[in-house]
Amino acid sequence: MFIAHLPAGYLITRYGLRTIGAPFVKAGAWKYYVMFALVCSVLPDFDLFYFYLVDNRQHAHHTYWTHIPLFWLLFTALLYFSAKAVFKKNIGLVSSILLVNTLMHLVLDSVAGGIYWLYPLNNEKYRLFEITARFDWWVFNYIIHWTFLFELLIIAAATYVVWEDKKPALVDTVSQYND
């Protein structure tokens, strides 16, 4: 997945914070959690710096530990329990946002790219659809494929939700009209 990670992260975090997370979000803190979530939603792809600058494109970046689900499970658990033990802080909400968004990233990367979901139990890459290489520049193979419509759909959904959130509530419009 290329361009839908941020909007997907926004959609799932907005939903989560308004439902399960609602009692834990202090007034005014909502936007900070969302900003953190957006960073988390693309966090696994920071390995592209390593891919291009250090590894010289020798290994697919989905083979790096940043795209291994078990890594994010262990990393989040370590973060949560060390914060609790060392700083006596409960960072349950922050940890949940981190885990949900990084795993969501890997789910979306499983549509066409493929993720080693059961590593290190097995070395199989799991993906929903296989993309055949038709163009020299590998990015084109994914953008021209029909699964890219899925990305456009997520972007459209997030745009719609942001637009709806920014729209003044109907009751305000009615009261303004009556004034």
Ligand SMILES: [Zn+2]
């Ligand atoms: Zn990725």
